Amino acid sequence: MIKFENVTKIYKNNFVVLQDVSFEVKEGEFLSVVGKSGAGKTTLIRLILGLEKATSGIVSFNGVDVSKMYDNNLQQMRRRIGCVYQDYKLLPAKTVYENVAYIMEVEGKDNDDIIRDVPKILEVIGLGEKTNNFPHELSGGEQQRLSIARALVNKPDVIIADEPTGNLDPYNTYEVISLLEKINKSGKTVILSTHDQAVVNKLGKRVITIEAGKIVRDDAGGRFVI
């Protein structure tokens, strides 16, 4: 489904973030990407979404080179991927409710669906009381949960979560991870970037370890080793 072929990413300042990275994520897989802060996890995710272009090599989604997609197809692909960003990327001028509703409006969903689904997912994620607040009125953990609600609301084919538990307490971390497991069990592909050892070990799924821009380990049922 998602494939990296000899991908190298060098930022403008000649900083090599990823070097000759190759791997494939199959449909229905649960992949954890681990590595120290600055290892290149976020860059890897940005390459999948077409937010950065690979300096060399090919990143493809369902067999199509992401860097060569036309605007229309690129946006369609982005709608099929629910993404939780490390810095949340919420819409600051919209309320909690509107942030989630916007995703459905982008998809062209009916108002009836929106009125039904948005409160439901906000309830599930524990933001039922804050629907009319603006993002800056939420705590870090609440913002993180809002961005998770947003990633899930359209029932996308792929969920990508970039350190989604970074701002959560152990209880909420457990909640979010079991939510991701549940989604994966329902047949969806999940990519999780994290540096939380306990989370990875408990999952017991495939783990890719990045160090200094290279994949140093790719284990099915792997453990967190750095």
Next chain:
Amino acid sequence: MLTKFKRIFKFAMADFYRNRGISLAAIFILIITILTVTGLFLMHGIGNFIISEVENKIDITAYFKSATSQDDIMGVKNQIIAASPSIKSVEYVSKEDALADFIEKHKDDPTLQEALDQVGDNPFLPSLSIVTSGEAAEYEKVANILKGEQFSSIIEKVDYSQKKDIIDKVFSITSRITTFGLAFTFVLVLVVMLVVYNTLKLAIDHSKDEITTMRIVGASSSFVRAPFIIQGAMFGVIAFVVCFVITAVASLLLSGALSVMMPGFSLFHYFLSNLFLIALIQLGFGTGLGIISSVVAVNRYLKL
């Protein structure tokens, strides 16, 4: 489709309200712009009125000897018309008409009436009132015919007004105004457009991260762009309504003062008779600038 339009409109309204400080600033700049352009338009109207006023003034009057027959005078008139077909008008005024004119003009002045009665006879001379186009060559031509040997026996005297000088002066001023003014107007409109663009750009820069996020979650370019365009158009329409009211009230208030300086000219009447043109210019400038600026400014952030 309708749902999509409703959503876009809803976004536009919400943004407009939530960023009302910036919205008001953008509208204010647009108002200044539209008023500047309207002012230039009204100036143009006033200038044209002055020129046509001066041009239509009688500039040469030829008085004939009292006994000259109408046929002879008509002969002179025909020769003038033949010599310069572009002449504005050559009007024959008989002794009787001149007297009637005089009586009409001074009907409130009994002393002049008395004086006239004492003279007894009609003291006025038949004449030709000539209005030239203001061109120097034509003026010369007419003057030469009237000065000629041929008519010296029937012409009593010829009055040349100062019109030629006035027209020359007005023309040199207006031509200076039109070349200089056109360049000035052009520069002014350019500056004003840049100011509008930069104000709206500021408003949109403010939403830069928001636009990026919308793109990241898969919104199409048009879905992101449309609310900004609608906002730009809304700024334009609001600015237009305000400007139109200001123009109407200002032209009504200034009308009195201006018609004292320029009898026969009513600014308000000029405004009314050009109502649609003025509305079109104002609305066109307002919404046009608002929309174009928004599109250009927002497109910079749609690349992601």
